[in-house]
Amino acid sequence: MNAYIQLTLSQLRFFVRNRQVLVFTLFMPLFFMLMLGSFLGKGNDISLDGVIIDQDHSAESSVMVQALQSNSILKLKSSDDLDKSLDQLKNGDQKLVVLIQQNYGHAVGLKGADSTKASFLQVYYDQTNQQSAQIGLQTVGQVADGVSKQLVNFVPTIRVEPIGVQALQLRYIDFLVPGILAMMIMSNNLNGVSGQIASWRERGVLRRMQSTPLKASTFIxxxxxxxxVMNTAQALIVLLVGALVFGTQVNGSWWLLLLFVVMGTLTFMSIGFIIAGVAKTPESAGPIAGLISFPLMFLGGVFFSVSSMPSFLQPIVKSIPITQLSTAIRQIMNVGAGIGDLWQEGLMLAIWLVVAFVVATFTFKWE
Known part of the structure; x- marks a missing residue:
């Protein structure tokens, strides 16, 4: 127990005294957060991403879908699940949900003769973001008027029925802070462990430890x-700066947030041990770790939403550990999600942890 405590304290002293470690593990993430948050994070995101649901599946509804999706302002993806789309709208993941109801084609065929059946284009919008809602409703209305003009010389056959939905008031900084936290956990452990262990092996530190009664389990x-301890302290600093400077907050459980911080730390530590075991020198450990962590930083939902990436890439991106970690932290902080909502992310991280730990036990070398 005494050896374990001494090793832990010596490692913490190493973190505090090493200025390079502090710069790259704490100050760089804070710098990214402050710079991006200052330029992009204070205003609401007004990009008009949304979903279009065609329940009629007629030739007339296909014309409307094509007209809406070809609009340069709207970015509407087709879907068949109204409930899921409305949940995304409420959580701030979408700005509009356009619903083409059944019998839309029949109503259009009446060419305005029966006004009670003309309102078959419903637009669900975020009523907490009036700027985005006004632009979206106006744009959808213009598209609908254009289609009407083509059909019946501008008789208002198609009307837009706006329906407000209470959604979260999320800003880019609310998206960014959880991503920065996930990136910091990945960088601290994947890059930090691989470089430090490889350096200690080359300098003979691990060999000298092996020659003592010290057990490998105690060292690990x-x-x-x-x-x-270091990751938890740094996470608290990032959350404190985010709260004081940008007004971000943790809406969910702090214990659940801590659980994912621990799981993320253990997962990326295990991957770091794998890199340290594979790399022959500290000079090669750094590039290998960077080759892995740098793409993950941009693909794992740190700075940009995974939903904005190409559809063929999304299944791959959603399977990597930093995506699971950033998604879980973001859901806890912004939505207040519980363990029942995040069991998939927790399961994926647990699988990564177990697999990486098993591989690390076979690749780790004292010399």
Whole structure:
């Protein structure tokens, strides 16, 4: 127990005294957050991403779908699930949900003769974001008027029925802070562990430790404890700066947030041990870690939403650990999600942790 405590304390002292570690593990993430948050994070996101649902599946509704999707302002994706789309709208993931109801084609065929059947284009919008709602409703209305003009010389056959939905008032900074937190956990452990262990092996530190009564389990446990303490402290600093400067907050459970911080730390530590075992020198460990972490930083939902990426890439991106970690932290902070809502993210992280730990046990070398 004494060796474990001493190793943990020595590792923490190493973190505090090493200025490069502090710069790259704490100050760089804070710099990204402050710079991007200052330029992009204070205003509401007014990009008009949305969903269009065609319940009529007629030739007339296909014309409307094509007209809406070809509009340069609207970015509407087709869907068949109204409930899921409305949940995305409420959570701030979408700005509009356009619903083409059944019998739309029949109503259009009446060419305005029966006005009671003319309102078959419903637009659900976020009523907490009036700027985005006004632009969206106006744009959809213009598209509908254009289609009407083509049909019946501008007789208002198609009307737009706006329906307000109470949604979360999320800003880009609310999206960014959880991503920065996930990126920091990944960088601290994947890059930090691989470089440090490879350096200690080359300098003979690990060989000298192996020659003592020190057990490998004690050494690894001390590393885990020190990094958990450091990651938790750094996470609190990031959350504190985000709250004081930008007004971000944690709407969910702090204990659940801590659980995912721990799982993320252990997962990326295990991957770091794998890199340290594969790399022959510290000089090669750094590029290998960077080759893995740099793409993950931009693909894992840190700065940009995964839903905005190409559809063929999304299944791959959603399977990597930083995506699971950033999604879970973002849902806890912004939506107040509970463990029942995040069991898939927790399961994926657990699978990554177990697999990476098993591989690390076979690749780790003292010399």
């Amino acid at each position: 446990a001390a590393q885990i404890t020190a990094r958990l």
